Amino acid sequence: MQFTDLGLSAELLRAIGEQGYTTPTPVQLQAIPHILAGRDLEALAQTGTGKTAAFVLPLLQRLTHPLSGQTGSPLQKVIHTAPRVLVLVPTRELAAQVTESVRIYGAHTGIRSLAVFGGVGINPQIQTMRRGIDILVATPGRLLDHLGQRTVDLSKVQTLVLDEADRMFDMGFIRDIRRIIERLPKIRQNLMFSATFAAEVRELAHTVLKNPALVEVARRNAPAELVSHAVIKVDKEQKRDLLLHLFEAHGWHQVLVFCRTKHGADALARKLEQSGVRTAALHGNKSQNARTRALADFKSGKLAALVATDIAARGLDIDSLPRVVNFELPNVPEDYIHRIGRTGRAGASGEALSLVSSEERVELRDIERLLKREIATSVVPGFEPQHNNSVPRAAAGRPPAHKPAQARTRSGTGDRSGAPRSPRPARSGAGGAKPASHHSGQRHH
Numbered sequence: 001m002q003f004t005d006l007g008l009s010a011e012l013l014r015a016i017g018e019q020g021y022t023t024p025t026p027v028q029l030q031a032i033p034h035i036l037a038g039r040d041l042e043a044l045a046q047t048g049t050g051k052t053a054a055f056v057l058p059l060l061q062r063l064t065h066p067l068s069g070q071t072g073s074p075l076q077k078v079i080h081t082a083p084r085v086l087v088l089v090p091t092r093e094l095a096a097q098v099t100e101s102v103r104i105y106g107a108h109t110g111i112r113s114l115a116v117f118g119g120v121g122i123n124p125q126i127q128t129m130r131r132g133i134d135i136l137v138a139t140p141g142r143l144l145d146h147l148g149q150r151t152v153d154l155s156k157v158q159t160l161v162l163d164e165a166d167r168m169f170d171m172g173f174i175r176d177i178r179r180i181i182e183r184l185p186k187i188r189q190n191l192m193f194s195a196t197f198a199a200e201v202r203e204l205a206h207t208v209l210k211n212p213a214l215v216e217v218a219r220r221n222a223p224a225e226l227v228s229h230a231v232i233k234v235d236k237e238q239k240r241d242l243l244l245h246l247f248e249a250h251g252w253h254q255v256l257v258f259c260r261t262k263h264g265a266d267a268l269a270r271k272l273e274q275s276g277v278r279t280a281a282l283h284g285n286k287s288q289n290a291r292t293r294a295l296a297d298f299k300s301g302k303l304a305a306l307v308a309t310d311i312a313a314r315g316l317d318i319d320s321l322p323r324v325v326n327f328e329l330p331n332v333p334e335d336y337i338h339r340i341g342r343t344g345r346a347g348a349s350g351e352a353l354s355l356v357s358s359e360e361r362v363e364l365r366d367i368e369r370l371l372k373r374e375i376a377t378s379v380v381p382g383f384e385p386q387h388n389n390s391v392p393r394a395a396a397g398r399p400p401a402h403k404p405a406q407a408r409t410r411s412g413t414g415d416r417s418g419a420p421r422s423p424r425p426a427r428s429g430a431g432g433a434k435p436a437s438h439h440s441g442q443r444h445h
């Protein structure tokens with residue numbers, strides 16, 4: 001089964017081709033026909049399964065080809081300024097990811113989208129909204145702010161998507177969601193994606209979805225089982241030399257290296273290249289041509305290393321790699337799963353190697369908590385850390401004393417998406433608070 005068999009339009013197939021995707025993932029195969037037909041949908045799919053494209057692609061199709069022979073009522077093709085699709089997400093990271101997917105898959109459609117989340121100025125969001133958007137991606141808190149100020153018009157919404165519904169519960173957004181839903185037209189299509197079918201998720205599905213199609217997919221990759229994880233402790237200043245040493249000592253090829261920032265990716269790629277490791281950097285500042293060329297060279301084996309940022313690496317069809325290296329750990333533990341999803345797919349073994357400095361111990365602990373296991377650490381002779389590099393491991397390897405999703409919320413994502421409206425229980429235990437500086441910036445790509 002190919003993308004062409006799903007009845008997607010030429011513009012979408014072109015964008016899919018540009019990403020290098022050849023076959024739809026299981027959730028895409030199952031969900032796209034239902035969404036095209038205008039049905040409600042309840043999907044159990046984790047991040048990493050291709051779930052974003054599973055709803056973005058058919059919704060783009062319905063927005064741009066309202067009369068494409070589908071059975072459901074089409075999304076109307078009239079020039080609107082108010083959004084016709086509303087995607088509710090728990091965090092600003094996910095909002096940014098979904099709008100990035102709309103931008104990538106909708107590159108040849110002219111569809112306009114906007115991400116609306118807290119923690120940044122509201123005025124630019126208002127101005128963009130005034131110019132007209134088709135797909136609005138929002139965190140609940142900030143969307144309610146807009147509703148309160150009457151700066152958003154939800155009266156034209158024809159499809160509602162609840163993405164990562166389980167996390168929205170964990171973050172206390174349920175009341176906000178219900179208040180938003182009250183403001184939507186009664187007749188609409190509803191899609192809900194969740195990683196779990198917890199009782200509360202089912203309950204919401206019951207009240208919101210009408211005769212939904214059910215889609216359930218296995219994880220695309222099972223990182224904890226298929227990938228071997230390793231940490232090398234090293235001082236931050238030594239990381240570049242250590243990475244170079246590893247390339248030289250092991251004759252590595254086809255290694256995808258992750259950095260947090262564009263600037264860091266460029267600097268590292270330069271250093272590797274200057275030292276004789278064929279390398280390209282991949283990030284949001286690179287032209288589409290440069291990205292396509294880098295990817296082709298990497299896949300063909302011309303390049304030994306591709307240094308990427310998280311967002312640039314999304315949407316690229318590079319998987320089944322022998323090795324992924326985290327030159328820096330991601331701020332958000334879920335991004336670790338995204339990153340390592342590039343290796344060890346389809347039963348092949350893969351290695352996820354992280355170079356971790358003492359500054360990153362909190363991130364490491366959050367990742368271990370998410371994986372529910374401790375990652376073995378080692379040092380490389382000649383690169384032993386000089387700074388205190390001890391990592392508090394208390395929470396890894398055994399179930400945390402609180403809900404893991406709350407841990408994620410506190411430590412990585414939720415704080416930045418606008419505060420949940422419902423009060424959250426105070427968290428106790430080791431490692432609860434992370435210095436504010438970890439949260440302050442927007443993510444670079």
Ligand code: AMP
Nearest residue numbers: 021024025047048049050051052314315
């Ligand atoms: P998601 O589950 O939406 O977070 O997607 C996980 C990753 O899979 C993203 O990096 C996507 O770009 C990528 N992806 C989505 N669909 C496909 C596909 N059909 N083939 C290969 N990669 C895909």
